Amino acid sequence: MNAFLTDPPACDQGSSWCRTVLDVTHNEWLAGSADWLVKKPLTILLIMLLAFTVRLLLRKMINRATAPRPGKGGDKLPALLRPLRDRSAEMLGPVVMERRRQRAKTIGSVLSSVTTFLVYGLAFVLVLGELGINLGPIIASAGVVGVALGFGAQNLVRDFLSGIFMMLEDQYGVGDVVDVGEASGTVEAVGLRITTLRDINGTVWYVRNGEVLRVGNSSQGFAVAVVDVPVSYTTDVGKATSVLGTVATAAAQSDALRADVLDPPEILGVESVTSEAIQLRLTVKVRPGRQWAVQRAMRAKIMPALEEAGIEPPMGRFLPSPPPAG
Numbered sequence: 001m002n003a004f005l006t007d008p009p010a011c012d013q014g015s016s017w018c019r020t021v022l023d024v025t026h027n028e029w030l031a032g033s034a035d036w037l038v039k040k041p042l043t044i045l046l047i048m049l050l051a052f053t054v055r056l057l058l059r060k061m062i063n064r065a066t067a068p069r070p071g072k073g074g075d076k077l078p079a080l081l082r083p084l085r086d087r088s089a090e091m092l093g094p095v096v097m098e099r100r101r102q103r104a105k106t107i108g109s110v111l112s113s114v115t116t117f118l119v120y121g122l123a124f125v126l127v128l129g130e131l132g133i134n135l136g137p138i139i140a141s142a143g144v145v146g147v148a149l150g151f152g153a154q155n156l157v158r159d160f161l162s163g164i165f166m167m168l169e170d171q172y173g174v175g176d177v178v179d180v181g182e183a184s185g186t187v188e189a190v191g192l193r194i195t196t197l198r199d200i201n202g203t204v205w206y207v208r209n210g211e212v213l214r215v216g217n218s219s220q221g222f223a224v225a226v227v228d229v230p231v232s233y234t235t236d237v238g239k240a241t242s243v244l245g246t247v248a249t250a251a252a253q254s255d256a257l258r259a260d261v262l263d264p265p266e267i268l269g270v271e272s273v274t275s276e277a278i279q280l281r282l283t284v285k286v287r288p289g290r291q292w293a294v295q296r297a298m299r300a301k302i303m304p305a306l307e308e309a310g311i312e313p314p315m316g317r318f319l320p321s322p323p324p325a326g
Contacts (some may be wrong), residue, residue, distance in 0.1 A: 051123035058115045066108035079234055106192060107167055155191070158210035165190035166209060172217050177289055179216035180207055218289065225284040225294040229302055230277035232312045238312050240268055240280060247305040248282050251298055260290040261272050265298075277314035 125173040128135055163220075169192070172178045176187045178197070187197035194214070231240050248265035251257055260320040271281035286294045306313075 020080075026062060040130055043130050045131070047123050047126050047213065049082075051119050052197055055119045058119070059112050062108050062111050062115070101187055103167055103173055103190070106163075106190065110164060110167075110225065111128065121130050140291075148298060155208075155210060159193040159208050160233045162209040162212065163190075166212075167192075171215055172219075175289070176217055176219040178218070180212050183207055188211065202210035218291070220288060223286050223288050223291040225286050225291040225298065227284070227295055228271060229280045229281050229282075229299075229306070231280060231289065231306070232314050235278065237270060237278065239309065241269055243309045243311065244282055244302060247302050248284070248298060251301040252284060257294055257297055260286045261292055262286055281282045 023243040089153070125135060166172070170326065172187055172195075173190060174187055178184065178187055180195070180197070183197050183199065183205035185197040185203075185205065188198050188204070189196040191209075193209060195207045195209060197207060199205065229240075229244060231237075245265070245267045248267070252261040252265050261284055264280050265284045268281045268283060270278060284294055284296075284298070
């Protein structure tokens with residue numbers, strides 16, 4: 001009995017945690033289990049705290065990089081977008097900042113998700129290592145499950161990948177007028193999986209990014225307002241062309257259109273000859289998205305001027321309705 005009491009504890013040759021627990025509790029069982037009861041839980045807790053801190057710092061850096069910075073001339077381009085191509089530089093107004101804000105927010109959410117997956121994934125592997133679990137079978141099983149999920153959700157993966165490349169390349173953004181094949185309209189929202197469009201009739205279209213094979217964007221760089229004016233066969237084409245150029249130039253220099261017109265109007269002359277009329281055409285280089293407004297304004301100026309110059313429309317002047325009988 002005395003020999004048993006005087007025998008040194010089993011942790012004498014072990015770690016310092018065993019000796020520390022033995023000195024505090026005077027319990028050999030607790031001291032022998034010190035690694036499992038104290039060291040491993042503390043190590044796991046330290047790993048999780050470190051992972052949480054690293055993730056928090058990285059997310060703060062991402063949020064700071066995606067937030068517009070206030071400046072003298074308004075909010076500046078988010079730092080995250082500066083190395084990337086920005087096709088909205090020619091646009092004006094709050095639509096630009098909304099487009100940039102949403103683009104930066106979406107890219108930032110991707111980076112945040114990737115950061116969370118990598119940091120917590122590494123922490124999970126380290127925790128399993130501390131618990132003494134063999135990671136080989138787990139990694140192999142995860143690989144098999146990942147391949148199965150990839151085959152089952154390949155459309156979803158394609159949508160996300162297409163959305164990421166679309167964001168990085170800035171193919172279109174909020175406020176752009178686009179044609180994506182099955183639908184066309186103004187972009188209201190851009191996500192990693194879905195792009196939301198509203199057409200001219202007010203219908204909202206939800207387009208999966210992976211299904212977009214080609215995009216026609218009418219709001220990048222500049223646009224061209226095309227105005228076709230039909231005149232009758234008896235018209236003096238030279239006179240009509242001269243009137244057309246004079247009126248179009250005056251309209252482009254007016255206060256209503258001066259901010260939208262980038263270059264003087266170009267009179268192309270006779271565009272086509274049909275069985276009903278001679279078609280004259282002029283074009284005007286304008287700011288992105290303003291071509292339709294400029295076309296309407298040009299037509300409103302041109303038609304009365306042609307009538308004043310005696311240039312008949314294709315079917316002749318509209319005759320007044322006869323007075324009602326009786």
